[in-house]
Amino acid sequence: MADPAPLCELRDVVQEFPQAHGAPLRVLDDVSLEVRPREVLALLGPSGCGKSTILRILAGLTPPSRGEVRFHGAPLRGLNPGVGFVFQSFALFPWMTVTQNVAAVLEAQGLPAEEVAERAAQAVRTVGLAGFEEALPRQMSGGMKQRVGMARALSLDPEMLFMDEPFSQVDALTAESLRAEVVDIWSAAGRRLSAVVMVSHDIKEVAWMADRIAVLDARPGRVRTVVENRLPRPRDYRDPELQALVDRLHDVITGAQLPDVAPPAPPVEPLPPARPGAIVGLLEYLDARGGREELFRIASDTGREFGEVIAAVQAAELLSWVDTPRRMVVLTPAGLRFVRAAPAERKALWRERLLGLKLFALVQEALERHPRHRLDRDFVLELIALHLPSENHDAVFGTLVAWAARGGLFAYDEARGRIAAPRKPRPARTPARRGA
Numbered sequence: 001m002a003d004p005a006p007l008c009e010l011r012d013v014v015q016e017f018p019q020a021h022g023a024p025l026r027v028l029d030d031v032s033l034e035v036r037p038r039e040v041l042a043l044l045g046p047s048g049c050g051k052s053t054i055l056r057i058l059a060g061l062t063p064p065s066r067g068e069v070r071f072h073g074a075p076l077r078g079l080n081p082g083v084g085f086v087f088q089s090f091a092l093f094p095w096m097t098v099t100q101n102v103a104a105v106l107e108a109q110g111l112p113a114e115e116v117a118e119r120a121a122q123a124v125r126t127v128g129l130a131g132f133e134e135a136l137p138r139q140m141s142g143g144m145k146q147r148v149g150m151a152r153a154l155s156l157d158p159e160m161l162f163m164d165e166p167f168s169q170v171d172a173l174t175a176e177s178l179r180a181e182v183v184d185i186w187s188a189a190g191r192r193l194s195a196v197v198m199v200s201h202d203i204k205e206v207a208w209m210a211d212r213i214a215v216l217d218a219r220p221g222r223v224r225t226v227v228e229n230r231l232p233r234p235r236d237y238r239d240p241e242l243q244a245l246v247d248r249l250h251d252v253i254t255g256a257q258l259p260d261v262a263p264p265a266p267p268v269e270p271l272p273p274a275r276p277g278a279i280v281g282l283l284e285y286l287d288a289r290g291g292r293e294e295l296f297r298i299a300s301d302t303g304r305e306f307g308e309v310i311a312a313v314q315a316a317e318l319l320s321w322v323d324t325p326r327r328m329v330v331l332t333p334a335g336l337r338f339v340r341a342a343p344a345e346r347k348a349l350w351r352e353r354l355l356g357l358k359l360f361a362l363v364q365e366a367l368e369r370h371p372r373h374r375l376d377r378d379f380v381l382e383l384i385a386l387h388l389p390s391e392n393h394d395a396v397f398g399t400l401v402a403w404a405a406r407g408g409l410f411a412y413d414e415a416r417g418r419i420a421a422p423r424k425p426r427p428a429r430t431p432a433r434r435g436a
Contacts (some may be wrong), residue, residue, distance in 0.1 A: 004036055004037050004038075005037075005072075005073065006034035006035055006036050006070075006143065007035045007036065007037055007071070007072065007082065007159060007160055007194060007195055008034075008035050008058055008069070008070060008071045008072070008076065008080060008082070009032070009033065009034040009035065009070050009320075009326045010031050010057065010058065010064075010067065010068070010069055010161070011032050011033055011067055011068040011069075011070065011252075012030055012032055012066070012067040012068070013028055013030075013031045013054075013057060013064045013066070013067030013068070013069070014026065014028060014029055014030065014031075014033070014064065014066040014067055015027045015028040015050065015053055015062070015064050015065050015221075016029075016064050016065045016381075017366065017382075017383060017386075018079050018166050018365055018366050018369045019365065024065075025386065026054060026220040027050045027053055027220055027221055027382065027386065028050045028054065028057075028058035028064075028220055028222075029220035029221065030067075030220050030221070031050075031054060031067070031221065031223055033054065033196055033214055033223055034228075035058065035160060035195050035375065036195065037194045037195060038102065038194055038195065038213075039195050039196075039211040039212060040183070040186065040195070040196040040197075040198065040209050040210045040211050040213065041195065041196070041197045041198070041210060041211070041212050041213075042197075042198050042199075042200055042205075042206035042209065042210035042212070042213045042214065043055065043197070043198070043199045043200070043214050043216060044200055044201065044203065044213050044214065044215050044216065044249065044253070045201070045215060045216030045217070045218060045221070046201065046216075046218050046253075046389065047201065047220035047282075047385045047389035048218050048219065048385045048386045048387075048389040049217060049219075049221045050214060050216065050218075050220070050221025050382070051164075051199040051200075051201075051221070051374040052165075052199055052378060052381070052385070053162050053221070053382050054165055054199075054200055054216075055162050055197065056210065057069060058080065058083070058162070058164055058197065059079065059080050059083045059085055060078055060079040060080040060083075061085075061107070061376070061378070062080070062376075062378075062379070068326075079159075079204065082158060082159035082160050083158055083159075083160050083161075083162050084152075084153030084154060084155075084156045084158030084160070084161050084162070085153055085162045085163075085164075086146070086150050086152075086161065086162065086164065086166045087147045087149060087151045087166075087171070087290065088164045088165040088166065088168055088169060088394075089394055090137070090145040090146060090149050090169070091413070091417065092137045092145055092148055092149070093137075094136070094137050094138065095136070096136070096137075096340075097133065097134045097135060097136055097233040098119070098124060098129055098132050098133050098134070098135050098140075098148050098151075099120050099133045099134070100224070101137075101148050101152060102120040102123050102124060102151045102152045103116050103117070104119040104152075104154050105138075105156060106119055106120060106153065106155055106156070106309055112282060116302055117153050119157075120151075120155055120242075121133075122155075123151040123154045123155035123208070123324075124151050125371055126151065126154055126185060127148075127150050127151045127154070127181065127185075128181065129144065129147050129151065130149065130240070131143065139244065141170075141174070141252065142169050142170040142171070142174065142176060143170045143171075143177070144152070144172035144267075146166055146167070146169065146170060146178060148159075149166070150178075150185075151184070151239060151300075152167075154185065154193075155191075157192050157402075158197070158240045159192055159193065159194050159195070160193075160194065160197060161176070161182075161186070161193055161195070161196045161198075162174070162197050162198075163182070163196065163197070163198040163199065163200070164198075164199045165200060166182075166198065166326045167200075167202075168202075168206065174191050174202060175205075178316055179205065179208065179209055179279055182196065182209070183184075183209060183233070185227065187233070187293070193283070196209075201325055202289070202308045202371050203246050203249045203250055203253070204246050205235065206249070207229065207245045207249060208235050208237060208242065210229055211228070211229055211230075212227070212228055212229065213225050213226065213229060214224055214229040215227060215249065215252050215253060215351070219386075224252070225252060227245075227248070227249060227252065229245060230424050231245065254434055267358065268358045268359050268362070268387035268388055269318060269357055269358060269359065269363065269393055270309040270396070271318070271357075271359065271387055271396055271399040271400060271403070272310075272312075272314035272315040272318065272399070273311050273316070273395055273398075273399055274308075274311040274314070274315035274399070275310045275315075275340070275402060276314075276350075276403055276405075276406040278304075278308060278311070278312040278315075279315050279316050279319070279321075279338075280346075281312070281337040282298070282312045282313065282329075283301070283316060283321060283322070283331065283335055283338065283425075285301070285302065286322070286329060286330075286335075286339075287331060287336065287340070289330040291330060291336065292328055292330040292331065293328070293329055294327050294328055294329075295309070295310075295313065295324075295329055296356045298313075298329060302365045310386070313329050313353075316329075316335065318352065318357070319353045319354075320332060320334050320335075320356075321334055321335030321338055321353075322335055329436070334349075337349070338350075341351060347407055347408055348407075350403075350406055350407035351409050352425075353407075353409060354403060354404065354407050354409055355409070357385075358387075359384070359387065359396075359400065360389075360403075360404065360409065361398070362383060362387070363375070363380060363383065363404075363410070363419065364409065364410070366383070366423075367377070367410060367419070367421045373420060373421040374418050374419060374420040374421070375418065375419045375420075376410075376417060376418055376419075377397070377417040377419065378416065378417070380397060380400070381393050381394070381397055381417060384396050384397060384400075390424065393400040401419065403417075408422055410422065
């Protein structure tokens with residue numbers, strides 16, 4: 001029996017990201033992949049292998065550098081109309097209730113108010129949030145927030161549900177419950193939903209959920225193999241056959257041969273999770289004490305949690321404003337110049353130091369190359385994953401935008417999920433002289 005026609009597919013897709021210096025960084029190389037009807041497809045691989053980029057290309061959110069994306073056999077132009085997307089970071093509007101967050105995507109489609117209300121209410125009930133319709137995100141647990149994200153995607157009545165590491169932000173028990181609910185929703189009769197495509201780095205998770213598992217290599221991302229999972233549903237985590245599949249997937253991932261020549265990724269400095277105000281406060285504290293103080297005394301005097309003080313010191317050292325001989329923290333001449341500068345000069349010095357850090361230089365270069373000088377949040381997250389695969393990508397992103405805002409380097413629009421270069425002030429018009 002022939003395989004069913006794919007719902008959507010990638011054909012020989014290549015994806016490259018611009019670099020601050022040199023040739024573009026190739027993220028995906030010659031990727032061909034199908035999403036078939038009535039399946040759960042998982043993309044499994046290490047951080048930085050392009051899993052999220054594949055998902056975004058299939059959804060039409062990111063056009064490929066080369067290759068083709070097809071939807072029901074025709075070239076995809078713009079957004080994929082058959083997709084509902086569940087993001088890793090919840091992506092909720094903090095000022096909106098559960099119902100309002102779900103209704104927002106329906107209103108954006110121009111649906112009548114009655115249909116918006118009906119479909120939002122149905123989606124909220126489907127994910128088990130009945131009774132929490134008026135709750136705000138700050139009143140909800142991580143699991144509840146992710147249910148809102150699922151409700152928002154399902155309210156669109158999608159043919160395919162795309163999920164980007166949807167369970168990585170919740171505890172293990174909540175994740176197990178959410179996985180079961182996703183499978184129940186997908187398998188329920190009478191729904192248009194035909195396929196689920198999920199990104200994960202959790203081998204046990206994909207063995208339990210998926211029918212096919214695409215295992216990816218990194219740098220650049222390639223499909224190494226696609227593993228069929230024919231275990232019947234419902235599945236049991238304790239089933240020896242499921243554990244055997246977990247072991248097989250583990251062997252596939254860890255048994256890969258390294259290429260003969262592997263170009264090293266350009267080194268990028270991790271960003272300590274320090275607020276700009278904490279960094280400046282540290283420098284001002286040191287200046288007031290003759291330019292040096294013991295680390296433990298700083299924590300004691302400022303009343304800050306020790307980890308927060310450590311992060312501020314690490315950040316100031318990364319910016320070349322302090323040195324840390326033994327347990328001392330000492331202002332450098334550059335740090336003294338910064339702390340005694342006027343506000344405008346401080347901003348310029350901050351911006352100058354940021355551009356000396358490779359991650360900021362990469363983002364700045366990408367902004368300059370973009371015709372509208374803006375970048376989607378997920379593009380920057382993928383860039384972080386490529387260069388800092390062991391770091392918490394969301395945390396690094398938060399530090400990146402906070403530091404950039406302090407120096408006026410670029411700004412983050414949370415509502416649109418977009419980084420943009422600052423607008424240049426328009427030159428003042430010279431009044432026309434009368435009689436000219």
